[in-house]
Amino acid sequence: xxxxxxxxxxxxxxxxxxxxxxxxxxxxxxxxxxxxxxxxxxxxxxxxxxxxxxxxxxxxxxxxxxxxxxxxxxxxxxxxxxxxxxxxxxxxxxxxxxxxxxxxxxxxxxxxxxxxxxxxxxxxxxxxxxxxxxxxxxxxxxxxxxxxxxxxxxxxxxxxxxxxxxxxxxxxxxxxxxxxxxxxxxxxxxxxxxxxxxxxxxxxxxxxxxxxxxxxxxxxxxxxxxxxxxxxxxxxxxxxxxxxxxxxxxxxxxxxxxxxxxxxxxxxxxxxxxxxxxxxxxxxxxxxxxxxxxxxxxxxxxxxxxxxxxxxxxxxxxxxxxxxxxxxxxxxxxxxxxxxxxxxxxxxxxxxxxxxxxxxxxxxxxxxxxxxxxxxxxxxxxxxxxxxxxxxxxxxxxxxxxxxxxxxxxx
Amino acid sequence: xxxxxxxxxxxxxxxxxxxxxxxxxxxxxxxxxxxxxxxxxxxxxxxxxxxxxxxxxxxxxxxxxxxxxxxxxxxxxxxxxxxxxxxxxxxxxxxxxxxxxxxxxxxxxxxxxxxxxxxxxxxxxxxxxxxxxxxxxxxxxxxxxxxxxxxxxxxxxxxxxxxxxxxxxxxxxxxxxxxxxxxxxxxxxxxxxxxxxxxxxxxxxxxxxxxxxxxxxxxxxxxxxxxxxxxxxxxxxxxxxxxxxxxxxxxxxxxxxxxxxxxxxxxxxxxxxxxxxxxxxxxxxxxxxxxxxxxxxxxxxxxxxxxxxxxxxxxxxxxxxxxxxxxxxxxxxxxxxxxxxxxxxxxxxxxxxxxxxxxxxxxxxxxxxxxxxxxxxxxxxxxxxxxxxxxxxxxxxxxxxxxxxxxxxxx
Numbered sequence: 001x002x003x004x005x006x007x008x009x010x011x012x013x014x015x016x017x018x019x020x021x022x023x024x025x026x027x028x029x030x031x032x033x034x035x036x037x038x039x040x041x042x043x044x045x046x047x048x049x050x051x052x053x054x055x056x057x058x059x060x061x062x063x064x065x066x067x068x069x070x071x072x073x074x075x076x077x078x079x080x081x082x083x084x085x086x087x088x089x090x091x092x093x094x095x096x097x098x099x100x101x102x103x104x105x106x107x108x109x110x111x112x113x114x115x116x117x118x119x120x121x122x123x124x125x126x127x128x129x130x131x132x133x134x135x136x137x138x139x140x141x142x143x144x145x146x147x148x149x150x151x152x153x154x155x156x157x158x159x160x161x162x163x164x165x166x167x168x169x170x171x172x173x174x175x176x177x178x179x180x181x182x183x184x185x186x187x188x189x190x191x192x193x194x195x196x197x198x199x200x201x202x203x204x205x206x207x208x209x210x211x212x213x214x215x216x217x218x219x220x221x222x223x224x225x226x227x228x229x230x231x232x233x234x235x236x237x238x239x240x241x242x243x244x245x246x247x248x249x250x251x252x253x254x255x256x257x258x259x260x261x262x263x264x265x266x267x268x269x270x271x272x273x274x275x276x277x278x279x280x281x282x283x284x285x286x287x288x289x290x291x292x293x294x295x296x297x298x299x300x301x302x303x304x305x306x307x308x309x310x311x312x313x314x315x316x317x318x319x320x321x322x323x324x325x326x327x328x329x330x331x332x333x334x335x336x337x338x339x340x341x342x343x344x345x346x347x348x349x350x351x352x353x354x355x356x357x358x359x360x361x362x363x364x365x366x367x368x369x370x371x372x373x374x375x376x377x378x379x380x381x382x383x384x385x386x387x388x389x390x391x392x393x394x395x396x397x398x399x400x401x402x403x404x405x406x407x408x409x410x411x
Numbered sequence: 412x413x414x415x416x417x418x419x420x421x422x423x424x425x426x427x428x429x430x431x432x433x434x435x436x437x438x439x440x441x442x443x444x445x446x447x448x449x450x451x452x453x454x455x456x457x458x459x460x461x462x463x464x465x466x467x468x469x470x471x472x473x474x475x476x477x478x479x480x481x482x483x484x485x486x487x488x489x490x491x492x493x494x495x496x497x498x499x500x501x502x503x504x505x506x507x508x509x510x511x512x513x514x515x516x517x518x519x520x521x522x523x524x525x526x527x528x529x530x531x532x533x534x535x536x537x538x539x540x541x542x543x544x545x546x547x548x549x550x551x552x553x554x555x556x557x558x559x560x561x562x563x564x565x566x567x568x569x570x571x572x573x574x575x576x577x578x579x580x581x582x583x584x585x586x587x588x589x590x591x592x593x594x595x596x597x598x599x600x601x602x603x604x605x606x607x608x609x610x611x612x613x614x615x616x617x618x619x620x621x622x623x624x625x626x627x628x629x630x631x632x633x634x635x636x637x638x639x640x641x642x643x644x645x646x647x648x649x650x651x652x653x654x655x656x657x658x659x660x661x662x663x664x665x666x667x668x669x670x671x672x673x674x675x676x677x678x679x680x681x682x683x684x685x686x687x688x689x690x691x692x693x694x695x696x697x698x699x700x701x702x703x704x705x706x707x708x709x710x711x712x713x714x715x716x717x718x719x720x721x722x723x724x725x726x727x728x729x730x731x732x733x734x735x736x737x738x739x740x741x742x743x744x745x746x747x748x749x750x751x752x753x754x755x756x757x758x759x760x761x762x763x764x765x766x767x768x769x770x771x772x773x774x775x776x777x778x779x780x781x782x783x784x785x786x787x788x789x790x791x792x793x794x795x796x797x798x799x800x801x802x803x804x805x806x807x808x809x810x811x812x813x814x815x816x817x818x819x820x821x822x
Contacts, residue, residue, distance in 0.1 A: 057743030057751050087739045087751075089768035122736025123769045234740050311722075311809075312817055319818030325533025328498045329645050332468030340468050340498075357500035358534045398722075399818075400811040406723055407730030407810075 013165040013180040014152065015144035017201040019043050019243025023141045024151030027134025029082035029120070029127055037134045038155035039103065040077040040199055041142050045113050046241045047208035048074035049215040053236035059086035059122075062237060064096040065115040069239075072208030075113040077199055077239055078103045078135060081156050081184070085118040085126050086234040095126040102132040106139035117197050117237050119184060120158050149182075156184040156197055159405060164275035170264040172257050175248035177204045179268050181240075185276040196223060198238040198272055204261055205244035206251040213254075214262045215240050222269035225304060226277050226394040240265075277394050282401030287317050287378040289393040293385045299336035300391035303382060306334035308395030318397035320373040324352040324360065331382055342385030348372045355385070424576040424591040425563065426555035428612040430454050430654025434552045435562030438545025440493035440531070440538055448545045449566035450514065451488040451610055452553050456524050457652045458619035459485035460626040464647035470497035470533075473648060475507040476526040480650075483619025486524040488610055488650055489514045489546060492567050492595070496529040496537050497645040506537040513543040517550035528608050528648050530595060531569050560593075567595040567608055570816060575686035581675040583668045586659035588615045590679050592651075596687040607634060609649040609683055615672055616655035617662040624665075625673045626651050633680035636715060637688050637805040651676075688805050693812030698728050698789040700804045704796045710747035711802035714793055717745035719806030729808035731784040735763040735771065742793055753796030759783045766796070 015022045024038035050069045052062050068074065078099050085092050100114040107114075118126070142148070153163040167180040185196035206214070219238055244250070251257045278286050289307045294300035307313055310330040316323035324345050331338065331345075345353040350369050352360035360369070372378070426433045435449035461480045463473050479485065489510050496503050511525040518525075529537065553559070564574040578591040596607035617625070630649055655661070662668045689697050700718045705711035718724055721741040727734035735756050742754065756764040761780050763771035771780070783789070 055740060055743040056747075056749050057739050057754070084736075087736060087764065087767070087769055122734075122740065123764075124772075234743055311813070315814055315817035318814065321818070323533075325495075325498060328468045329466060329533065332466040332645060336467075338467050343468070353498065353534075356498070358498055361535075398814060400814045402722070403726055403729065403809060403811045403814060406726035407732070 012146055013149045013167050014040060014182055014199065014201045015148050016167065017178055017180050017203045017243060018245035019046065019203065020201045020241070021142040021144045022148040022152040023138045023143065024148070024153070024155030025134065025138050025141070027080070028130045029080055035151065035155035036082045037080045037131065037138060038152040039135070039138055039142065040152060040201070041107055042075045042241055042243060045073040045075045045109070046243050047072060047206060047211050048115070048239065048241045049208060049212035050115065051215055051219045051238045053234060055234045057087060057234050059084050059118060059235045060088055060092035060096040061085055061116045061118045062235060063093060064100065065117065065237060068100065068112050068115055071112065072212070073113065074115050074241060075109045076103050076107055077115045077117065079117040079156050079197065080131055081158050082120040083118060083124055083126050084120045084122050084235050086122040088123065088125055091125060095128045098128055099131060099135065102135040103139065106136050115239055117235065119156065119197055119235050122234065153182040156182070158184065159281055160184055160279055162279050164272055164279065166268050166271040166275070168264045168268045170260055172204070172248050172260045175246050177246050177248060177261065177264065178202065179204070179264055181268050181272055183272040183276055196236045196276060198223070198269070200238070200240040200268065202240065202242045203244065203246040204242050204251065205246060205248050206242050206261065210251050210253070210258055211240060211242055214258065214265050217262050218265040218269045221266055222273040225301070225391060226273050273394060277396050280396035281405045282399040282403070283396035284399055285317055285376050285378065285397045287380060287395055289395065290379065290381045290390070291384070291393070292381065292390045293383040293387055294389040295337045295387035297389045297391055299384070300389045302334040302336040303331050303384065304391050304393030306330045307380065307382065308393045311398055314395065314398035317378055318399050320370070322347055322352070322369040322373050327380060327382065328353060336384065337386060338384050339386060344383040344385060346381040348379050423557055424560045424578050425451060425593055425610065425612045426559050427578065428589055428591050428614045428654060429656035430457065430614065431612045431652070432553040432555045433559040433563040434549045434554065435559070435564070435566030436545065436549050438491070439541045440491055446562065446566035447493045448491045448542065448549060449563040450546065450549055450553065451563060451612070452518055453486045453652055453654060456484040456486045456520070457654050458483060458617060458622050459526070459650065459652045460619060460623035461526065462626055462630045462649045464645060466645045468498060468645050470495050470529060470646045471499055471503035471507040472496055472527045472529045473646060474504060475511065476528065476648060479511065479523050479526055482523065483623070484524065485526050485652060486520045487514050487518055488526045488528065490528040490567050490608065491542055492569050493531040494529060494535055494537050495531045495533050495646050497533040499534065499536055502536060506539045509539055510542060510546065513546040514550065517547050526650055528646065530567065530608055530646050533645065564593040567593070569595065570692055571595055571690055573686070573690050575683055575690065577679050577682040577686070579675050579679045581671055583615070583659050583671045586657050588657050588659060588672065588675065589613065590615070590675055592679050592683055594683040594687055607647045607687060609634070609680070611649070611651040611679065613651065613653045614655065614657040615653050615662065616657060616659050617653050617672065621662050621664070621669055622651060622653055625669065625676050628673050629677040629680045632677055633684040636712070636802060637684050684805060688807050691807035692816045693810040693814070694807035695810060696728055696787055696789065696808045698791060698806055700806065701790065701792045701801070702795070702804070703792065703801045704794040704798055705800040706748045706798035708800045708802055710795070711800045713745040713747040714742050714795065715802050715804030717741045718791065718793065719804045722809055725806065725809035728789055729810050731781070733758055733763070733780040733784050738791060738793065739764065747795065748797060749795050750797060755794040755796060757792040759790050
């Protein structure tokens, strides 16, 4: 799930997939004047799937997009950054619809074929006139190009420091299939998707039902097993549109072709997840928690979530401190079924606890550990020893910079 | 639950209760040379109750104390700081028993009548010889005095900055009853008790069964509704011993007398809880989340826990930012049943969200809010509007100092 090396920024991504154009630019939401509006547009309505936040105070765009995606197709995604349009009541819902209407009008498509996302400050009315003018203006500049990919990926960022994009390729029944995506997310990142947006395009031919299934699978094993700060946002959305331009025999039922597609989509989502966590607010290091030997996947998830979310583990990682006592404590409070006498813990290849007994205090081990803890990425392996289930979770360290960003970031 | 003003440090506490003596001192566990060992000793075995961590990787002292308290009486509590004796395997259990034996031998009481606690670093063997010598040495200096109270309260601290002590008084069936306690806890503080120790003495006459019931009630409404960092420790223990010196008619069944005792004990625990949170690692401010209108107490607890635990809310409090959007987001992800359209949120007396609509953006309100947010204590009122249940939770801000303490605190 976690590539150790920085993936290179691909030259092209979402519009490298045949059937899609994009554009990104500035419409004046952000006081900084940074890019804040983007469109991804398909040549015609394509099978589309979405996974949305489970937060019970969802933003207006989530409500509207869920409504518009119900028929399984869409032609456009419009997204602004700088204002999340969350907790804005009825006017917020009207604004989200107005964004869809502006795009539908500019692109000559149906309102119901436009999906809408917003990310940024909560509880402030959208500057809707700026946005609808921006949509009209930008829609004349749609292209399939490196520049369009770059502009679109930049326009969805908020506290993110870097663009997050990825592409994967696979062969399904003799046809080359490509999937490309971009994401944003830095703070408020937690299981169940967080302030996280990802937009994915593919040239696979696939029905919207199977696309929805594939997306759920991929998200469950990637984005939903990561955490920056355990805060789940009100805006999270992952959307995927499939143009069918690869001319593969359409994936329309479970089977080998679908499995291959899910595998490729999961790899793409894992790549984007890693980029989101690596760019976590204030983060300087990432760590992966590999839970093994759990009674159930749910138990493995409990342990993974508890350890990646523990402020004491996160600060220990930051301080390069191999404080496995904190890992044991976070495991013990997770709610997973465990027997202390069967618990083993390792950091990288150094075994620290075996069958509940500490075995990591030899000077040689401590010296090796001290070196490992300096890495930018740390692997923690927790074996509960009570079953066969497993799960990998991804987290980042907790730093003074996180505090600075979030104590000083104003409403 | 949260007294607004700093409670004055009482001149006397645990040994002000007739029937108890105490002592605190240094036996050489901490490299700093700070006090690290204490004893609380009763004149004879008294009814005793305890509530312990639910962490499934509990420290050896928790295992031993649970065993020794099973018969409902105890005569002594021995506690060291600087080393938690957690994840130390069989040798750790032997060390915990050795501490009890040393106390039993010095005090001429039964091993089973000694309870043991340890707090500090996880995963290191106890320097047991230093400790057993320390116990023998200190046990000759037991007194009931202001100095003993002070020394005992100091000897259980780790990263705490201040001693935490409290006393309350009530009248039950015409007899004056006193309860006194001391606590430690600063980091790893979360529901289910955290690195938190509290030792309580009372002169009430009460059976061990009712004492256990009263303690459970008091802890559920105080310590278990507070959080510094959501990390639940492996060592938490709250112990209470009742000497009966008040000569009240013994509380031996549910009823008015027991209710009065529970009320007084809850007030004492609330006071200690507030002191623990106020002294949270790096904390500069406390905040209380008053959840109202929930469908069930469990739902109210879900919201309270989610909001006091949210790093984004905690950093907003630190930055004096009335970022109610983060409060709404933390409420929405709590899992409690809610309807956004019925949600209301206030900070102090300033209503910010009513029936899901933001109403806090008038300049006058914002100016009032800015002033309120400068306070050392903030009250947040969340009304879900879907039921009658309620719960109050207590938290503190998240600061650079928390990071410094926990990234630099070495194993």
